[in-house]
Amino acid sequence: MLNRVILIGRLTKDPELRYTPSGVAVTQFTIAVDRPFTSQGGEREADFIPVVTWRQLAETCANYLRKGRLTAVEGRIQVRNYENNEGKRVYVTEVIADNVRFLESNREGGAGGGGQREETPFGGSGSGGGNTGRSNNFSRGNQNDPFSDDGKPIDISDDDLPF
């Protein structure tokens, strides 16, 4: 009935932009959130939490987030499940974000490097809003469709569309 998550942490890798078969943008990334205490052994620990964004927000994240960036994520916990290739049901827990805030601009710190896409965010993020279907900034041929040729089991489909 109510399901709200707020996280602040750092991306463990550059985000991955994909499209569902019907052409809806999805971006996945993981954020490392330091725990507020140390383990028995005294080491700093973190939770590595998978985040999914859809549509316009997916494209903004793919464009401006990079490995190492401090980021705030707001969304809901989703538990989906699918049958894997051994016929076993697998449960996947993710945060479906509807609001993402870039807490570090592209100049400062971060793992930086190799940004082959835009260099400047245009002011934070949106909130899930706007255009349904595929943005035309992102042309897509069959060849580079991550949902048909990346070898891994396809585990995000149009059925997973959250709205």
Added chain:
Amino acid sequence: MLNRVILIGRLTKDPELRYTPSGVAVTQFTIAVDRPFTSQGGEREADFIPVVTWRQLAETCANYLRKGRLTAVEGRIQVRNYENNEGKRVYVTEVIADNVRFLESNREGGAGGGGQREETPFGGSGSGGGNTGRSNNFSRGNQNDPFSDDGKPIDISDDDLPF
């Protein structure tokens, strides 16, 4: 750096109280949280989210929560992992709660039935506070220790203590 979750939903089963080898109370339950939209097929869907509480709060939850009860949970997302009996790393995502609110008193509705424990909450919940170690309301012999004889791989240990 910041990790906050708030959920409102219903318990899918009575909660399960256990103790770690060193005697710390842990209670696990799952809450079903209806999604704010229906699926393509038009059915209501829900996320089934595992919740863990520790110490005093674990005992309060075990005493007063029951299957079907509407409940608010506040906590953080934790992703732990362990190696299963086939040597494969398994990831488990849970909400570690530090605040649980009973939104339905024991009188009204609910699945009711068979409450062999207390019948009245004494005013909501605490917030993780208080006594370390084991409460003496809960005697425990070796025989009924869920961590040594329930047949399933032991997947919660003192190493998982969150504070």
Added chain:
Amino acid sequence: MLNRVILIGRLTKDPELRYTPSGVAVTQFTIAVDRPFTSQGGEREADFIPVVTWRQLAETCANYLRKGRLTAVEGRIQVRNYENNEGKRVYVTEVIADNVRFLESNREGGAGGGGQREETPFGGSGSGGGNTGRSNNFSRGNQNDPFSDDGKPIDISDDDLPF
């Protein structure tokens, strides 16, 4: 940059539905949220937090919420200010809700009584969505416009529209 509030408490009064001059629905109510501790003197205390909802959500709240009902509110803190009739700047802090959950159906407990409007919610609430402008369930003449004739300084206007 991020502003999120979640409250669970009880309405101190029936909600008040009004319309801005241009006809947008606004509902205001106050929820009493018990503090998690008692005062020095040992009394239970509560915070009385003003909540504002707009448009479709305003109408749903006006229809289904009543004094005493347990309610969950999700939104953002807003601090607006205006000049009062003595020329002094007054600051008003409110929660602008975009999600409201009715945690008690109309049957159970509550202050009940005098419900001259609908008796059954149709499943929770929405989330700010939908129709701009005025719903036609709510006819409104100049005479009963709370924004032109209630004697009090008009302190909500179209300028306060949050989206």
Added chain:
Amino acid sequence: MLNRVILIGRLTKDPELRYTPSGVAVTQFTIAVDRPFTSQGGEREADFIPVVTWRQLAETCANYLRKGRLTAVEGRIQVRNYENNEGKRVYVTEVIADNVRFLESNREGGAGGGGQREETPFGGSGSGGGNTGRSNNFSRGNQNDPFSDDGKPIDISDDDLPF
């Protein structure tokens, strides 16, 4: 029953550390949180939200936060009221924080300037925890007690202690 706020914004001024008559540390500051939309006129707007921290956390905030710093605040909304010198009841809404995260270290950007206190945070913040009473990092004579000689009406007292 549940009251949770999470904010990310920038301090409008350096924080103010004070002590209650019995010597408990309190720090107040305001954070400016940009709204997620622009006003009718198209200007960026912000909410200016007063924040209060107590005890150990108050001292950490006073030491490390400065005007302009990007900061995450977690806490609860509190509405207190007092009678002013004209005998009128005044309502004050504040966020009582139990967790504060410094999202910008002291090197980068910010309004910088004139930091006459420590230059390096020792790793974020705590969470309200720890020592009751006054830390001995902060010597205090009668003369510089902000609660006895600052001329302004004393509006925070030991009665406001949240725990």
Added chain:
DNA sequence: TTTT
């Protein structure tokens, strides 16, 4: 493996 799921709740109302």
Added chain:
DNA sequence: TTTT
């Protein structure tokens, strides 16, 4: 001015 406040709710159970």
